[in-house]
Amino acid sequence: MLAKMREKNKSIWLRFFIPYLIILVVPLLIGLFMYYKTSEMMSNEASKSNLILLNQAKAAIDGRLSEIELFTQQIRAKSSVVGFLSVQEPYRGSNLIRLMELRDSLADYGLYNNFVLEYALLFKNSEIALTSHKTYTIPKLYEHYLNFEGMAYAAWYERLLDDYHNRDYLPAQSVVLDGKSYAAVPYIQSFGLSSNSQGAVLMLIDDRAIRQLLGGIDVSNGGWAYIADRDGTVITSLAGGDGMRAAPVALGDGQTSGFANRRIDGKPMSVTYTTSDYNGWQYVAVQPTFVVMNKVNYIKRMTSTVLGVSLLIGLFCALYLSYRNSWPVRTMVARLSDMLSFEQGLTKDVYGAIENTIVRLASNNKELKTEIEAQMPFLRTAFLQRLLTENFMTMEEIAAQQRHIGIDLDGGLYYVAVMQFDRDSLIDDAAMLEELDVKRVVAKEIVRAVSETDVYFHDVGENKTAMLFVCAGADGAACRRMLDADLERAEQLFRQKCEDRLSFAVGSGYSNLLEVPRSFEEAKRALNFLRRELEEGILWYADLPASNDNYVYPGDLEIRLINYAKAGSRREAGDILAQLRKWNLRDRQLTPYMFRLFLYDLAGSFIKLVDQAPVAEAEIRDFVQRMVEEDEVLDQDAMFALVTEMFLKICDTVESRKKSHNSTMIRDILAFLDTAYPDESLNLIAVADRFHISEMYLSQFFKEQTGVNFSSYVEELRMERARQLLAATKLSVNEIALAVGYNSSNTFCRAFKRIHATTPLVYRKNAPKKPDALASRDQ
16 A cells, blocks of 8 residues: 555656656757857857947047048138248237237137147248147247157158148157157148148147047957058057057958958967048957957856756756645645545546546536626615615725625716606506516616616616616716706607606715715605606706795605714714705795704704713703704704704714724734634634624724734734744744644745745744743743
């Protein structure tokens, strides 16, 4: 028997392990393929990266050089410059003014282009030199401000003024500028003709700014980068070693850009180059081949290492996960083997037996859902009946019922209309009842089809149906126009189909669902008026003719007022009193006699609360005395305000006592949970039964008082105790699970990891050690 069970467990474990192994091997194979493709791509990208850097440097340098040449052409084109070329005595007569005007017209081009260190205008005939800020004679310029380091004045003069230059760039060299040495690339543009040079513009380009653009190229380990003009003369260069110089490389392939491999001084070198379309300069980077491929080789090594480690870790995880995830199935199989007599069939088809069990459970669950759905229309009918007959006390209760039956009545205004599709008559046979049923169904379908708002129906008689319209907007006038049009259209369609007429009585619109019974009562009054006057059509309660012969205080409104007062609902009771005030003190002009009857009727409602609400006898006597005093002067507003004050005082007293009761109840519930949490059967139903309240009320009450759900609170209570036991005792995880109210260690471990993102054993290992004081208490 034991051997069979081991064989069965091994078979189940293999069913879990093989898929994990496949899931592990397939990504590894894909990873190897991607590895070789990525290595190939990285090799190409490594070579292209230098070309990208060279092209970026080329674009930036071309842009700056074009600006410098533009500055030079602007200077040459200045009329003040052209006119000063022939001047030989600059300080004589008006020539001095021309010199000053020329001086003022020059700009500091270094502000516009960071390549420009300094520039100078050299006039050969007048021996005048102008810089961005100063004026010199040419010899003084050389002596005090600008010269080429190590070059004598004669050679310097000959280089700049005796030779004719047209957009000539000299190789980078040391330049002394105002006593400081700089590395600069001289740019020279002569004035006049090639046969008769009359001076020159000298622009000193900051070599450091040029080489900075080449700084992204790795020239370490014997590499270098340089820029050469179209004749092959190196303009500037960047070398990686101390004392190392950049040597031009013969490319000779006729291409303007690309890659080449060369052996230079016996070493394999990778050469990357590109050529400027602007001036024909070549930008060249020369690097040892191993430097270019260093990152690629590093990635290859890292990828191989990661793949190997991943394979080992994956195998370990597959073994662990297959064992752990197969444990519930193996446990289930063991229990089924103990329970079922057909062990052989179970051994052959483990999953088949489990599948059959699940199918039976799903079938039972589906049947239960079907039965619940069949009951749903009755639940919705009961809900609408309660809503229309003021059996709800709070909005929270209404919202809970809506969620339970799956409807949403959220809207702006709520209107109740009563539809009558046949005049009141004696219904004395089955044929008439059947005919009325048909008419009722047709009328509902017509109203539902033409209504632009959500509408809900509730039959209130053989030939009467109450309809709740949910208008989305808060504009009462717009809602009324829409409902008028819908109901008129419904009446026409019903007359065409059934050759009979429909009558509609519509109550006022209210923004609160608790006011729906008021709208329903108004609709019934309007319907009674239609019946009394033998009229048909659509009648709104607001359109009923006002009568001063009697006051308005419906019996159902009195019941609601008393119930709200007993429940401590100050706002709802105040709304009813305000409505009664409007109906009887504003909309009607009651005679003094009729007003006294109304007020004493209202006061009688207050007296009815004496035995059911906390009203002191002294307060009653005071109320009666004040009513008598106000009655003598017949101040209607004062008398009504007095009654209102007493009703609201009762509401405040009840609410205060309710809060005190709630505080006591939540304290008792929390105290009970603190002692009962180790009981695994502890749940919402058990606590509700203990405190003699409904489950729904307990759930809402607990959330309102504590701010958390009941289940979350109990779970945190158990977890807090579990953390204490893990940190301070040596009890096993299974013992702790049972001690805090879990029926198995698996359930406890899953809950613990979900909350703490770690397992109980890891938590115990990392938790600070505490005295073993809890162990003795638990034992």
